[in-house]
Amino acid sequence: MxxxxxxxxxxxxxxxxxxxxxxxxxxxxxxxxxxxxxxxxxxxxxxxxxxxxxxxxxxxxxxGHGNAHVVQAIQDQAAKLVHYISGYFYHEPAIQLAKRLALLAPGRSAKKVSFSTSGSEAAEGIIKFARSYTKRPIVITFQNSWHGTTLGAASLSAIDPNMHRGIGPLVPDIYHLPFPDPQKIISGESLTHFSNRYLNELQDLFKHDIPADQVAAILIEPIQGDAGIIMPPQAYMHGLYQLCHENGILFCTDEINQGFGRSGKMWSIDHFNLEPDLMAVGKSLASGMPLSAVIGKAAIMDALASPANATTTAANPICCAASLATLDEIQNLxxxxxxxxxxxxxxxxxxxxxxxxxxxxxxxxxxxxxxxxxxxxxxxxxxxxxxxxxxxxxxxxxxxxxxxxxxxxxxxxxxxxxxxxxxxxxxxxxxx
Ligand SMILES: Cc1ncc(COP(=O)(O)O)c(C=O)c1O
CATH class of the missing domain: 3.90.1150.10 (Aspartate Aminotransferase, domain 1)
Structure with missing residues (x-):
């Protein structure tokens, strides 16, 4: 061979x-x-x-690499329009894709979409939308999480100290909780007890360190990818969701690695039947073409004023066409x-x-x-x-x-x- x-x-x-x-x-x-x-x-x-x-x-x-439908869509769109800044004017591929993603996102609430080019930018977008909507500064993520390498996304991540070394100060007001990796269950401990033990870490943080009413968002990979495909217990995720909602904190998920069918569901959060307030997507969204997005509840997405999340190459029409074709293929195949x-x-x-x-x-x-x-x-x-x-x-x-x-x-x-x-x-x- x-x-x-x-x-x-x-x-x-x-x-x-x-x-x-x-x-x-x-x-x-x-x-x-x-x-x-x-x-x-x-x-x-x-x-x-x-x-x-x-x-x-x-x-x-x-x-799959070189998927014929995706390649055709890229070629057709490239022949028509390579790029026009979508922040200033409109083009159909971005509008059709936004609608499709809004309808595909988990849960029944009306959604809106904000495009960017890398997963890192989408993760970072979550900080902006969440802070702007809640008027609170703090974002909580998890140890062993990978959310990207732009400054904000690197600040959210906590998997490798080299992602922080020498680039500080990082974005302030970001805290990292231990991730409830079921391998850390103590012998004889029930899943409920284990989940509560990890939820108590958050409650202790609220009690001794940061006021819950200053927390804008908790961002979690429902299945940690780079950490080695780790899924928290149901009781933990539901407890976390409940704590968020009791305290006016947005429950946000990162589907950049695990979305689009990777985990055997369209979204990894579908394993828990929970509706995130905001979620970040990228990677397979457009079969590796540079496209990412924050998808979120419409009221939250409307809280960030223009032009706070506009970039020149976001929602590039070729990338959007690739994405629409990718979504077709996920469905058709x-x-x-x-x-x-x-x-x-x-x-x-x-x-x-x-x-x-x-x-x-x-x-x-x-x-x-x-x-x-x-x-x-x-x-x-x-x-x-x-x-x-x-x-x-x-x-x-x-x-x-x-x-x-x-x-x-x-x-x-x-x-x-x-x-x-x-x-x-x-x-x-x-x-x-
Ligand atoms: C869960 C998760 N979030 C965010 C990112 C960052 O995406 P990108 O590398 O496209 O910036 C990654 C990349 O590996 C990831 O796995």
Whole structure:
């Protein structure tokens, strides 16, 4: 399937140029893949080596690489209008997309949409809409959350101190709570007790540190993505929602990583049947084209005055056309159901792998969306494992250093899934 020596001149040359001219801050290098082209769940590098993709460009191409309907929409729109600033005038792709997203968002309240280009900007938008509506300054997020790297989004995030190092002062009045990771359940503790223990952290904060009436919003990833696909208990999420509403705090969610069918539901918050006041979307929204949005209850969205969330390239018509086509494909190819069903299949395969190789500590799978966890002191092993996979035709990276992140395009076939898992099996055999 692969040529053995992938360290060709072309790749070496391009990577050397990158290291000379591209700043390291924008890179989280995993291995030396120089992507050339891709189709569905297959990626080719510049040396024409082929890889099965278990990453989907960080969950940004749920409908698959080079999806024909999306590509056609991009080409048609590019031929018609590449860009006109949507803050000044109107264009149809943005209007149609706003309507579609408003209707697709969870819950029954009327919604409005504000577009931007990156997930980070959308997360940051939540700070602005929430502060403006509530007239309160404080925003609470969670440890191990990734909300992005613009200054506001970096301030919201709390997964890696390098995201804060040397760039402060950060946006003030942002607090981070411990995330209720069910792995932290104490032996014998019930889910309710565990949830209450974590909810008490918030109540203690209100009691001793910050007045609840100064909190504008609590922003949560209903399933933490970069932390390794971690889902809090129902009791926690419902308790959090209730505490928000009792205290006039907006309940906000980040669906940038987990939205658009990734978790086996359209939105990860659908696992909890809760309606967020505001939510941030990006990544697979437009199949990786630079588009993101805040979607929120209309009254909240109307509270931020013009031009506080206008940018020149937001709602670019090509991106909006790509997004409309992406939403068509999610529907027409039944990708939400596919994510759920293939995810269940993949879970069985990874559990078999765990039986064979007890070095795998835990298999979490929610939709086609998994965290394959090793012990924290196995970080070096997991790096070698993903390197081996890369050398043998599979893209799978680690997150939190010791967890394999499994997020293939939702169009991946069972045969490709099995072939990819077989490469992981070989890696485990070779390296264990
Ligand atoms: C949950 C979540 N929120 C926000 C972001 C930031 O999105 P972007 O990288 O497009 O700025 C990410 C990116 O990985 C993410 O996973």
């Amino acid at each position: 692969l040529v053995t020596d992938k360290k060709t001149q072309v790749r070496r040359h391009l990577i050397a140029l990158d290291h000379e001219y591209v700043a390291a801050a924008g890179r989280v290098t995993k291995f030396d893949l120089v992507v050339d082209h891709a189709k569905n769940a297959t990626v080719w590098d510049v040396d024409q080596n082929r890889y099965i993709d278990f990453l989907a460009s960080a969950s940004a191409v749920n409908v 039944h990708l939400v159901e596919r994510s759920r069903e293939l995810g269940a299949f993949a879970k069985i395969q990874f559990l078999k792998l765990q039986q064979e190789f007890p070095i795998i500590k835990q298999v979490r799978m929610i939709g086609l969306n998994g965290g394959i966890e090793f012990a924290p002191n196995q970080a070096e092993f997991v790096t070698q494992l993903s390197e081996y996979c890369f050398e043998h035709g599979l893209i799978i990276i680690s997150t939190m250093d010791h967890i394999l992140r499994f997020q293939p395009p939702l169009v991946i076939t069972k045969t490709e899934l099995m072939a990819g898992i077989q490469i992981i099996r070989q890696a485990l055999q070779q390296l264990s």
